[in-house]
Amino acid sequence: MGLTSLAAGPALAQAVTGAVAGRADAGAQITVTNTATGQTRTVTVNADGSYRVAQLPVGDYNLQVSRDGQAVGSPISVAVSLGGTTAVNLGSSGNVTNLESIQVVGSQVVNRVDVFSTESATNITRAELARLPVDQNLSSVALLAPGVIASGATFGGLTFGGSSVAENVVYINGLDVTDPYRRQGFSTVPFAFFEEFQVKTGGYSAEFGRSTGGVINAVTRSGGNDFHFGAETTLEPSAWASSKKDHFHTDGTIDERDRTSRDKSPFYKANVWASGAIVKDKLFFFGMYERRDARPQDIDTTEAWKTKSANNFWGAKLDWHINDNHLLELLAFSDKADSTTGNYDYTWDTAKFGNKLGESTAGSGGDNGSLTYTGHFGDNFVAKAMYGVNKRSATSGSPWDADCSIVTRSGNYTAAFGPATEQEGCHPTNSSISSRFDKRKAMRLDFEWTPLDNHLLRFGLDQEIMDSRKLGGVSG
Numbered sequence: 001m002g003l004t005s006l007a008a009g010p011a012l013a014q015a016v017t018g019a020v021a022g023r024a025d026a027g028a029q030i031t032v033t034n035t036a037t038g039q040t041r042t043v044t045v046n047a048d049g050s051y052r053v054a055q056l057p058v059g060d061y062n063l064q065v066s067r068d069g070q071a072v073g074s075p076i077s078v079a080v081s082l083g084g085t086t087a088v089n090l091g092s093s094g095n096v097t098n099l100e101s102i103q104v105v106g107s108q109v110v111n112r113v114d115v116f117s118t119e120s121a122t123n124i125t126r127a128e129l130a131r132l133p134v135d136q137n138l139s140s141v142a143l144l145a146p147g148v149i150a151s152g153a154t155f156g157g158l159t160f161g162g163s164s165v166a167e168n169v170v171y172i173n174g175l176d177v178t179d180p181y182r183r184q185g186f187s188t189v190p191f192a193f194f195e196e197f198q199v200k201t202g203g204y205s206a207e208f209g210r211s212t213g214g215v216i217n218a219v220t221r222s223g224g225n226d227f228h229f230g231a232e233t234t235l236e237p238s239a240w241a242s243s244k245k246d247h248f249h250t251d252g253t254i255d256e257r258d259r260t261s262r263d264k265s266p267f268y269k270a271n272v273w274a275s276g277a278i279v280k281d282k283l284f285f286f287g288m289y290e291r292r293d294a295r296p297q298d299i300d301t302t303e304a305w306k307t308k309s310a311n312n313f314w315g316a317k318l319d320w321h322i323n324d325n326h327l328l329e330l331l332a333f334s335d336k337a338d339s340t341t342g343n344y345d346y347t348w349d350t351a352k353f354g355n356k357l358g359e360s361t362a363g364s365g366g367d368n369g370s371l372t373y374t375g376h377f378g379d380n381f382v383a384k385a386m387y388g389v390n391k392r393s394a395t396s397g398s399p400w401d402a403d404c405s406i407v408t409r410s411g412n413y414t415a416a417f418g419p420a421t422e423q424e425g426c427h428p429t430n431s432s433i434s435s436r437f438d439k440r441k442a443m444r445l446d447f448e449w450t451p452l453d454n455h456l457l458r459f460g461l462d463q464e465i466m467d468s469r470k471l472g473g474v475s476g
Contacts (some may be wrong), residue, residue: 016174016219017374018080020063021052024090029066032078034059036224038281039321043379052456054448055374055382056080057319057327058196058219065090081123082196082219120202122146126195126221136191136234138170142216145199157184160201160214167213173220173317173331175370175388176210180438180466186216187368187390189315189333190271190290192232195221207446207460220331222319223284227276238264256301256419262351265296271313287316294339302421304346304353309339325376335365336393343428358428360398366391370442380450390440397433398475405476406430427475436470 020032024045031042032053045051062075080086122145134140139158142148147161157165169178170186177187200208200215208215244260271290278285290313298305315333322328339362345354370388377383407425414420444462451457 016058016082016171016217016372017055018058018082019052019054019056019085020061020078020080020088021050021085022087022089023049024051024065025049025067025092027067028072028090030090031064031066032056032061033064033075034061034224036060036222036226037284037319037321038225039327040324041376048454052085052450055376055384057222058082059222063088081125082198083119083121083200083217084123084198118203119200119205120147121198121200121204124197124199126192129197138186138188138191138194138197138216138218141197142199142214145201145214147201148199148214155184158214163213167211168215169208169211169213170216170218171208172218172368173329173370174372174386174444175331175368175390176440176442176464177368177390178210179392180390180440181392181394181436181468181470185392187335187365187392189220189335190269190288190313192271192273192290193220193288193315193333195219205458207462209462210464220315220317221275221286222317223275223277223286225277225280225284227274229272229274231270231272233270234268236265236267238266241265254301259300259348262299263297266294268293282321284319284321285316287314289314292337299346301348302346303357303423304344305341306344307339307341309337311337327374329372329374330369331372331388332367332369334367336363336367337365338363341429345423357423358398358400358404358426360396360429360431363395364393366393366437382448384444384446386442386444388442390442392438393436395435396431397435398428398431400427401433401475403476406432406474433473433475434471436468438466438468441465 024030026045026047026049028045029042030045030051030053031040033040034057036059041053041056043051043053058080061078061080063078064075065072076088078086078088124141124144129141134144139150142158143150149159151157151159151165155165158168159165160168166183168183169176171177172187172189179185196219198217200217204215208217244263246261247255247258249255269290269292271288273286273288275284275286277283292309292311292313294307294309296307313333313335318330320328340359341362342359343357345357346352347354368388368390370386372384372386375383404425404427406427406429408430409420409424442462442464444460446460447458449457
């Protein structure tokens with residue numbers, strides 16, 4: 001339960017929406033209209049001159065002031081950001097003001113500093129990222145926020161303000177998608193599927209529980225009345241990447257297991273998407289399909305590994321505006337991924353691949369979905385309910401598991417007899433057989449109530465039920 005007492009309005013916003021608040025003439029009507037869907041919300045300015053329009057989906061809006069049913073001034077373009085409150089103070093003529101003076105604000109009111117919130121948060125939109133040289137993944141976006149660093153290869157993951165990599169939480173459309181088992185990774189969707197990102201590094205409220213580090217809060221794109229479609233491709237050819245260097249021991253001898261000068265990591269992906277209205281002003285869709293193809297090679301002195309990973313992503317979002325006061329949202333996506341690695345003999349001096357010694361397989365990801373209802377009951381009470389399922393998996397094995405045991409070489413043996421000159425044993429990998437399937441069922445209720453002009457009461461309840469099933473064994 002969170003309780004704030006601020007004359008100007010609230011201090012916090014819900015997970016996957018934003019708000020507009022400020023001051024205007026008492027008794028005036030404030031109407032905000034979503035420019036994409038045409039949905040409207042109207043509130044009456046309180047007796048003390050404050051108003052708030054809560055639980056607005058992120059996007060662009062037009063704000064209009066009315067008195068006695070008559071519009072006052074021209075519509076004002078307002079951008080509603082994720083998890084924030086955009087402050088719009090209005091004068092008697094319906095224009096934007098800054099207290100008692102006129103403020104020139106340009107063509108749109110944009111929330112750069114959220115004066116209603118005590119959070120340390122950074123908001124980044126899809127349009128802004130299109131102008132920034134940022135790698136196309138959620139972790140790279142989080143690194144743009146102050147106080148966030150990559151922990152390096154030893155642990156993996158991100159560190160928020162010095163916390164460990166296992167103390168963070170990631171939400172997509174309000175659904176917790178953090179790895180339930182190790183809490184280092186998270187489910188994700190294609191970069192172009194996201195609409196806006198919010199990175200919280202401190203001061204956030206209890207609704208973002210299960211975290212003592214940071215929060216990555218993201219929402220996906222939605223459709224509008226206009227039909228749109230597009231395609232995008234990303235190319236990362238290995239020929240465009242600089243070569244790595246081989247590794248050496250302190251005595252100057254080559255580390256035959258850690259040669260990297262001939263390693264390659266080409267990656268390609270392409271997606272197609274479409275959005276629009278199934279029923280104008282009522283039912284909207286956004287859908288995407290993406291194909292990913294990665295073929296890395298790891299080449300050492302006597303052995304080489306070639307990996308093939310060709311995976312498909314699909315995702316969809318449906319928004320049903322039952323009326324201006326009630327909204328139902330459905331999100332579904334799958335981030336399943338599988339790869340196969342072949343192990344080969346390799347002759348370094350001639351750069352020739354020999355016979356295939358075996359192969360291993362690995363898998364990850366799963367199907368995910370959430371259903372969210374948002375209801376506005378009068379000007380002063382908002383309710384939100386969500387139910388979602390998050391699935392993840394981690395599997396590894398080899399077609400040779402039943403026939404061959406794993407053979408490993410100790411450091412003492414290598415010191416006494418020298419490094420291996422050929423493969424020892426018939427098993428293609430030194431990885432054990434394992435499979436893990438994780439499932440999270442998440443339910444939450446969020447309420448926002450303004451019982452008096454100067455007070456905001458926010459409360460809620462959430463529950464997560466997590467199940468992990470793991471099987472491990474030794475080949476042979």
